[in-house]
Amino acid sequence: MNGVHDMGGMQDMGPLVPEKDEPVFHEEWERRVYALTRLVRAGGGRWNIDAGRYEIERIPPAEYLRMSYYERWAWRLPIQVVKMGLVTQVEVESGTPAPGSTKATPQLTAARVPAMVATRVSTKRDVNVKATFKRGQRVRARNMHPTGHTRLPRYARGKAGAVAEDRGVFVFPDTNAEFLGEKPQHLYSVRFTARELWGDRASPRDSVYLDLWDDYLERV
Amino acid sequence: MANDKKPPVGRRGFLKDAAATAAAFVAEPAHGHAHAHHDHDHQHQAVPPDVALRVKALESLLVEKGLVDRAALDAVVDSYETKIGPRNGARVVARAWVDAAYKKRLLADPTTAIAELGYSGGQGEDMVVLENSPKTHNLVVCTLCSCYPWPVLGLPPVWYKSAPYRSRAVIDPRGVLREFGLELPEDVEVRVWDSTAEVRYLVLPERPAGTDHLSEEALAALVTRDSMIGVTKVLPPQAGGRA
Numbered sequence: 117m118n119g120v121h122d123m124g125g126m127q128d129m130g131p132l133v134p135e136k137d138e139p140v141f142h143e144e145w146e147r148r149v150y151a152l153t154r155l156v157r158a159g160g161g162r163w164n165i166d167a168g169r170y171e172i173e174r175i176p177p178a179e180y181l182r183m184s185y186y187e188r189w190a191w192r193l194p195i196q197v198v199k200m201g202l203v204t205q206v207e208v209e210s211g212t213p214a215p216g217s218t219k220a221t222p223q224l225t226a227a228r229v230p231a232m233v234a235t236r237v238s239t240k241r242d243v244n245v246k247a248t249f250k251r252g253q254r255v256r257a258r259n260m261h262p263t264g265h266t267r268l269p270r271y272a273r274g275k276a277g278a279v280a281e282d283r284g285v286f287v288f289p290d291t292n293a294e295f296l297g298e299k300p301q302h303l304y305s306v307r308f309t310a311r312e313l314w315g316d317r318a319s320p321r322d323s324v325y326l327d328l329w330d331d332y333l334e335r336v
Numbered sequence: 337m338a339n340d341k342k343p344p345v346g347r348r349g350f351l352k353d354a355a356a357t358a359a360a361f362v363a364e365p366a367h368g369h370a371h372a373h374h375d376h377d378h379q380h381q382a383v384p385p386d387v388a389l390r391v392k393a394l395e396s397l398l399v400e401k402g403l404v405d406r407a408a409l410d411a412v413v414d415s416y417e418t419k420i421g422p423r424n425g426a427r428v429v430a431r432a433w434v435d436a437a438y439k440k441r442l443l444a445d446p447t448t449a450i451a452e453l454g455y456s457g458g459q460g461e462d463m464v465v466l467e468n469s470p471k472t473h474n475l476v477v478c479t480l481c482s483c484y485p486w487p488v489l490g491l492p493p494v495w496y497k498s499a500p501y502r503s504r505a506v507i508d509p510r511g512v513l514r515e516f517g518l519e520l521p522e523d524v525e526v527r528v529w530d531s532t533a534e535v536r537y538l539v540l541p542e543r544p545a546g547t548d549h550l551s552e553e554a555l556a557a558l559v560t561r562d563s564m565i566g567v568t569k570v571l572p573p574q575a576g577g578r579a
Contacts, residue, residue: 133500143388156398169480239534283535
């Protein structure tokens with residue numbers, strides 16, 4: 117989706133404002149929305165990281181730009197728990213469990229949290245999928261404009277680069293985000309020169325590397 | 337909760353008409369929260385005053401339904417406030433500076449080498465370490481969202497997730513570095529890494545000159561979060577060290 121979240125190369129977004137000694141969270145509700153979002157995943161129900169990003173990307177654009185980072189998480193969470201089937205829309209709107217609904221037992225206790233946060237849940241897949249491209253090969257990012265979720269930023273589309281590394285086989289976000297299958301395929305680190313992306317005013321030495329899936333690329 | 341039978345204001349209807357509600361707050365740019373201190377200089381966007389209430393209501397619902405445990409929520413928060421943060425990454429960097437064999441493993445198999453020091457988990461599943469040198473400077477961004485290597489750096493700062501950084505890092509990296517006080521000579525190659533997949537990047541900054549006498553622990557104390565994102569260099573101790 118050509119949304120406002122796809123910000124690479126946009127201009128006039130304002131100054132960078134680093135905060136000295138910034139706390140991890142600024143507000144109590146930020147702590148809670150972060151922890152809730154991490155923990156509801158343990159309650160079962162259909163969800164994945166790409167679906168989570170896609171939900172954020174579908175926040176209306178003016179709202180997306182206005183919101184702080186954790187406000188976007190606060191927007192997503194009620195939508196997510198309903199889509200996961202953990203609660204109903206009516207329960208979210210009323211704020212109380214439906215009459216007669218059963219009470220579950222939390223899957224994750226405090227004692228299990230340290231193990232949970234240290235657990236790797238990789239989207240790398242140990243399956244035998246043929247690589248279309250080789251290290252060193254020239255490639256072009258496809259000029260594609262999918263209306264759903266994608267991790268191919270607009271600024272790279274149609275641009276030529278070179279495969280710097282084959283990172284192995286990973287879950288494909290475009291299908292995974294909509295539960296249409298993992299479609300595992302090779303992921304490559306692709307180097308684009310700054311001049312290819314941004315024209316002659318860019319430094320001739322500089323470059324941008326993107327991690328791009330097989331389906332995003334074509335031969336030059 | 338004490339008031340299970342009487343939901344507090346804001347507990348009902350908080351998703352219904354969410355868009356309309358949120359839109360109403362666009363015209364109301366006042367800060368919707370109070371701070372204990374006002375001497376910080378970060379930029380907050382206006383926060384609708386009911387966000388805190390909506391989150392609280394949802395937490396109560398999920399707890400009442402037995403879907404989450406409050407103590408577990410506290411434990412998640414505690415993990416990222418006190419255990420998982422940039423001091424982890426600093427220890428990885430310092431070890432690489434003092435131990436050539438470790439550095440070799442770190443560059444060849446970063447995820448495993450980082451786990452050797454006890455750091456692993458979500459948003460660090462498949463790590464890549466980028467080594468800075470006098471001729472190459474690496475800078476990490478996520479233009480599409482906020483991807484960041486949690487096990488070694490913790491949760492990202494606000495500026496990293498902000499529109500100004502996400503938009504500019506790829507088109508004007510040298511300008512971004514200048515804003516962080518780093519002016520790189522023209523003959524240094526700048527490599528920007530846009531975290532578009534689940535690979536997470538950690539910059540291995542250059543060890544500053546004049547630190548031969550320092551212990552691994554003292555070296556780790558010099559390493560800043562920003563130097564491991566690649567927006568600054570690590571300064572020698574006489575220049576102030578960790579900022």
